Amino acid sequence: MITGSIVALATPMSPVSQAVDYPALGRLVDWHIEQGSSALVAVGTTGESPTLAVDEHLEVIRFCVRQAAGRIPVIAGTGANSTAEAIELTEGARATGADACLLVVPYYNKPTQEGLYLHHRAVAEAVAIPQILYNVPSRTACDMQPETVLRLAEVANIVGIKEATGDLGRARRLIEAVPPGFAVYSGDDATAMELILLGGQGNVSVTANVAPGLMAQLCAAALAGDRRRAEMLNQRLEPLNRALFLEANPIPVKWALARMGRIAEAIRLPLTPLSVDLRQAVCAAMVAAGALVENPGEEIASEGYLAAPK
Numbered sequence: 001m002i003t004g005s006i007v008a009l010a011t012p013m014s015p016v017s018q019a020v021d022y023p024a025l026g027r028l029v030d031w032h033i034e035q036g037s038s039a040l041v042a043v044g045t046t047g048e049s050p051t052l053a054v055d056e057h058l059e060v061i062r063f064c065v066r067q068a069a070g071r072i073p074v075i076a077g078t079g080a081n082s083t084a085e086a087i088e089l090t091e092g093a094r095a096t097g098a099d100a101c102l103l104v105v106p107y108y109n110k111p112t113q114e115g116l117y118l119h120h121r122a123v124a125e126a127v128a129i130p131q132i133l134y135n136v137p138s139r140t141a142c143d144m145q146p147e148t149v150l151r152l153a154e155v156a157n158i159v160g161i162k163e164a165t166g167d168l169g170r171a172r173r174l175i176e177a178v179p180p181g182f183a184v185y186s187g188d189d190a191t192a193m194e195l196i197l198l199g200g201q202g203n204v205s206v207t208a209n210v211a212p213g214l215m216a217q218l219c220a221a222a223l224a225g226d227r228r229r230a231e232m233l234n235q236r237l238e239p240l241n242r243a244l245f246l247e248a249n250p251i252p253v254k255w256a257l258a259r260m261g262r263i264a265e266a267i268r269l270p271l272t273p274l275s276v277d278l279r280q281a282v283c284a285a286m287v288a289a290g291a292l293v294e295n296p297g298e299e300i301a302s303e304g305y306l307a308a309p310k
Helices: 022-035 054-068 083-096 113-126 146-152 168-177 189-197 212-223 227-243 251-259 276-288
Strands: 004-008 039-042 074-077 100-104 131-135 158-163 183-186 202-205
Touching (some): 004 212, 022 054, 022 212, 039 054, 054 074, 054 083, 074 083, 083 100, 083 113, 113 131, 113 146, 131 146, 146 168, 158 168, 168 183, 168 189, 183 189, 189 202, 189 212, 189 227, 202 212, 212 227, 227 276
Parallel strands (some): 004 039, 004 202, 100 131, 131 158, 158 183, 183 202
């Protein structure tokens, strides 16, 4: 079972061509391993999966698997609102050597709970790879209910859920009811500490893109039941947890990574660069978390792109 801080990895891109910047991606993978991340998710929502073509999607997964080289697990984002497409992506990820797949609840078409059950069961039965459910109704407009999760937990290779509602009451009920070996992960940085202390196995984190070391330490403390240390670390991360969602993810996190010099400032339409009036707040949160050493009150350029790191 994968436990700890699982970074929902941003996908670096060229500000000119918008192509995936593989050298920068390789540096990010190495950095997260050095910083103590337990695993990474390639091409999830934070990785701009809606804007990557299928061949790009699978190539990013393949690259991350090669770069990680067995040092940490790679979880591939392979969800879709078409069951056939989800099977295609999941099989493609399996063929690249991914360790597991993360499948978001089908979005936009709003299936029933029975439809959700049949969709995820069909993918699991079609592709022999461990699969993690992903419930994020704020994005999908469809909420997988705990009863459906428990039905799917009986499917052999469905091994966990990323629960991103932020509802700790629901998380507690799931943790208490799921069978042994079925993992419950947080998908909400703001409530991740409490979910882990309730008995969850980790956090699939946006914040870990910017502060991987702190998030890894927080998850480790919470998994060890050390509330005092976990709360201390959580207090440092709390402003960053808020700031990275001032606009739709991954807009703020990609701007933050560019500010740190780790990637170029580039994002694919329909998403746009972080609004100028929000940049000071994100910068200040980064400084508070130790992710940036500078005066957050200094003037921040409102035009142009940051250059890709060498």
